[in-house]
Amino acid sequence: MQVFRTKPLAHWLQGFLPHSISVGITERIRAGCGALIGIFLTGLLSALVFGPSTALPLLIAPIGASAVLLFAVPTSPLAQPWSIIGGNMVSAAVGVTCASLIHDPSFAAAAAVACAIAAMFALRCLHPPGGAIALSAVLGGPAIHSMGYRFIISPVGINSLLLLTVAILFNNGTRRRYPHAPHLDHKNTHGTADAKSADRIGFTPADLEDVLKQYNQVLDVSRDELESLFMQTEMHAYRRRFGEITCGDIMSRDLVAVEFGTPLAETWSLMRKHHLKVLPVIDQARRVIGMIGIDNFLSHASLDMYDGFEAKLRRFIRGSRRLKAVKPQVAGQIMTKPVITAGINMHVVELVPILTDTGLHHIPIIDEERRLAGMVSQSDLISALYRGPLLDSRKAA
Structure with missing residues (x-):
């Protein structure tokens, strides 16, 4: 019985131990530098706004917590612009109201934080530092109490707006998309009601939404980021099971390509001769500068399959003798x-979302010097996925 009693206790105590953070040193330095620049510029600009003789604090303490979210976890739903502006200012309004209506400081502080959370939930601007701002409005002392509702605008609103502006500039300047907007598109390329082929097997956004409702807790990660992580995890697991089959293993190497100045008639003849639907367009260094296919001919010639198709195509690809055609x-x-x-x-698995999401049928493969090395078609990929384990075993041998 002693063993069964200590196991739950040991498991419970493990919850106090910190988990490892899978973030590289570069990202840690980036977040720290962002907070350094953000807080410094916010304080400096606040001094210019408030003036040198102000009795107001140039920076309120909770703005430091906002900096952690804005620069360390900029993709978090709690760190988005409406969260910081709305969350901080709404919480300030709640705190000032509770301080004026409730005379007992302890109860006023508790009510301010509780009501601030409720207000942020209702307005969809949950921002953890908002709780500290509500508390500051109650316990900040006579200087803050004397300001009344001006506390909402200055310093809370001004501090929040300045820090947000720096965060937008810094995050995007360091290649961190901010504000974070959903980027997953689940519509297919044909404009019909069917989901994309990648979404017809496996979990769907609706499945994820149902699970999140059952989980019924706030997650510090957006839905589309969570979905992207799940998909990348699936691909990582598939690569582990599938083996290391690369694009170089399955690509076509004996290629037919054209250059920018290749006449249209010659390009069309090459496509017909080799039974190809698309050709890469390369420069003199064999770097891919474009793709040309049947669709390009059809769209630029305004062709209709049932209205003089062949005659119109011949007229289109026939070179003009005019000086300025x-x-x-x-x-x-x-x-x-x-x-x-x-x-x-x-890895060939990484081609799956590229081909399915873009509607492409061929992908040019480039080498380390970005020169054209081969082509992979949907048929090549299907064959690799079907016969991949056999190919991987041959490579290992």
């Missing part, structure tokens, strides 16, 4: 750009 003459004029490419050492 109005219609396109060469491949580079109608090619699609920019081009989505994949590296020669990229």
Whole structure:
């Protein structure tokens, strides 16, 4: 019986131990530098706004907690612009109200924090430092009490706005998308009601939404980031089970390509001769600058399959003898750009979302010097996924 009693206690005590943080040193330095710059500039600009003779604090203490969210976890729902502006100012209003209506400081402080949380939930601007701001409005002393509702604007509103402005500039300047907006699109490329092919098997956004409702707790991560993490985890697990099959293993190497100045008639002849639907367009260094396919010819020639298709196509690809031709003459004029490419050492599993999400059927494969090395089609990928374990065993042998 002694063993069974100590196990739950030991498990409970383990909850006090910190978990490892899987964040690299560069990201840690970036977050620290962001907070340094953010707080410094907020204090400096606040001094300019308030003036040198002000009795107001240039920085309120809870703004430091806001800096942690804005610079260390900028993708968090708790760190978005409406959360910091709305959460801080609403909490300040609640704190000032509780301080004026409730004379007992302890009860006023408790009521201010509780009501601030309720207000932030209702207005969808939950921001943890808001609780500290509500508490500051009650326990901040005579200087803050004498300000009344001006405390909401100055210093709370001004501090929050200045820090937010610095966060927007710093995060985007260091390649951290901020504000964070949902980026997952679950519509297919054909404009029909069907979900994208990648979403027809496995979990869906609706499944994730149902699970979050059952979980019924606030998560410090957005839904689309959580979904992206799940998908990346699935791909990582699949790579582990599948083996290291790269684009270089399955790509076509004997390629047919054209240059920018290749005449349209020659380009079309090459496509027909080799039974290809698309060709890469390369420069003299064999770097991919575009793609040209049947769709490019059809769209630029305004062709209708049932209205003189062949005659119109011949007129379109036939070169013009005029000095300044109005219609396109060469491949580079109608090619699609920019081009989505994949590296020669990229795992084939990483091609799945590229092909399914973009609607592409061919991906140019480039080497370490960004030169065209091969092409992978949907058929190549399907074959690799079907015969992958066999190919991986041959490589290991």
